[in-house]
Amino acid sequence: LEVPTDSIGRAMTDIQQMGGRFSQPENNGVDMTVISGSAPVSGMMDYQSEVSMYTKGRGRLTCLPNGYEPCNNSDEVIEKIGYDSERDIENTADSVFCSHGAGFVVKWNEVRDYMHVDSGFDIDGLQKEIDVSEKRTSEYISSVVTDKELMKIFENTYGPIKRDTYSALYTKKSHVNNNKPIKNKPKKEQGEDYLLVDGYNIIYAWDNLKEYADENLDMARHKLINILCNYQGFCKCQVILVFDAYKVKNNPGEIEKYHNINIVYTKEKETADMYIEKVSHQLSKKHRVRVATSDGLEQLIILGNGAYRVSANEFKKEVDMVEKAIREFLKNDIK
Incomplete structure (x- = not known):
């Protein structure tokens, strides 16, 4: 946001009221100041016209997407949307239980009362297992792919690698020199x-x-x-x-x-x-x-x-x- 220096107070106040944040303003010329920061899109929708008005056409606003962050007024947004799970027939939160061959509907908050046994379903534990498994799988695949690619580069440089099919059956002989210390090369x-x-x-x-x-x-x-x-x-x-x-x-x-x-x-x-x-x-x-x-x-x-x-x-x-x-x-x- 670039505004005349005498309008910097108004600009900083506006950004704070939007729930935004900004870095130290920087002077950009004789009487112009630049503010860099971020603010929720909902508060910036018509702000360009306001900038033009209070700077008499001299101010400029440039915006780029900055990703997603937690909503700073979630209660207000939820209340404004007015979502009611009880009225959502197409995406109901209720469950269907079976008793004596017939089904009946149970409200989402009463499900535990009708369960015959504990499901034992631990969503947090399951997600952790999935995350660990996916990480290990990803690391393994990545290492295999990398080894193949590095081998391709090596063979391009030095020629095909000849391997002994029966090398795993041989016993490796070790030679130890007790007179001289072994120095590992870095x-x-x-x-x-x-x-x-x-x-x-x-x-x-x-x-x-x-x-x-x-x-x-x-x-x-x-x-x-x-x-x-x-x-x-x-x-x-x-x-x-x-x-x-x-x-x-x-x-x-x-x-x-x-x-x-x-x-x-x-x-x-x-x-x-x-x-x-x-x-x-x-x-x-x-x-x-x-x-x-x-x-x-x-x-x-x-x-x-x-x-x-x-x-x-x-x-x-x-x-x-x-x-x-x-x-x-x-x-x-x-x-």
């Missing part, structure tokens, strides 16, 4: 470095790629792919470029090897953020993982997964330095 140094790149996020964060995208998105995509191929050839890390394809109906997802990098097109209803979050969590257990994105929320999740975050601007500077080093190398090689 997890982060056990494997190769990985770089996960949020494709479309980077495209629209870099000005040079955004110009291509405005004309032809495929052109911008191929430009980024080629840039990352050069980057991988110089830095020697494993690069996984992820593109959103979650809006493509019945899309099963795809992982392809392009020269020296892996390109992932996510499956239907799976965003690049979701895929990167899932894979970074798995890879960071044994590898040093970096994720290039300008998405603030995604950066926080990545940090929680044990991976390193790189902003789009920082990654652009890094890529520019690599390209400069490549040019210098080629220049000296020609000489």
Whole structure:
């Protein structure tokens, strides 16, 4: 809400009366002040016209949906609606019991009096069991899918994995050297470095790629792919470029090897953020993982997964330095 500074008192009072809340007003120019906050839709319906009146046309109101919150005047709303379960014939709250082969209606508040035995039905306990079961199932499916996807990337890089069918029957021999202490290698140094790149996020964060995208998105995509191929050839890390394809109906997802990098097109209803979050969590257990994105929320999740975050601007500077080093190398090689 942007209003003249001399109208700020009226504006704050109105928002409070609506049951809303707001942050500290900020000055926006010589005599204009901006208030950011939220308020129930019911109180904001015709407020734009009021703003125009008390600011003499100088005030501006911009609103966006902010989700759902508990009603601050529920008793008033319920009374105004006037719902009466006793009169709701189509959605009755009563129950039907059977006695001697005939049915009869029992009011909802008298059901316990007519029950022959306790049902033993614990809705809260059942819901907790369902929640736990769904969580375990989701985690298992997620881990299985992730393992398959990571294996696909691994095989794209190193070739098919050959397994011994009878390896489970062999006895593993252990060798213990009592003279030298065993030092465990840190997890982060056990494997190769990985770089996960949020494709479309980077495209629209870099000005040079955004110009291509405005004309032809495929052109911008191929430009980024080629840039990352050069980057991988110089830095020697494993690069996984992820593109959103979650809006493509019945899309099963795809992982392809392009020269020296892996390109992932996510499956239907799976965003690049979701895929990167899932894979970074798995890879960071044994590898040093970096994720290039300008998405603030995604950066926080990545940090929680044990991976390193790189902003789009920082990654652009890094890529520019690599390209400069490549040019210098080629220049000296020609000489």
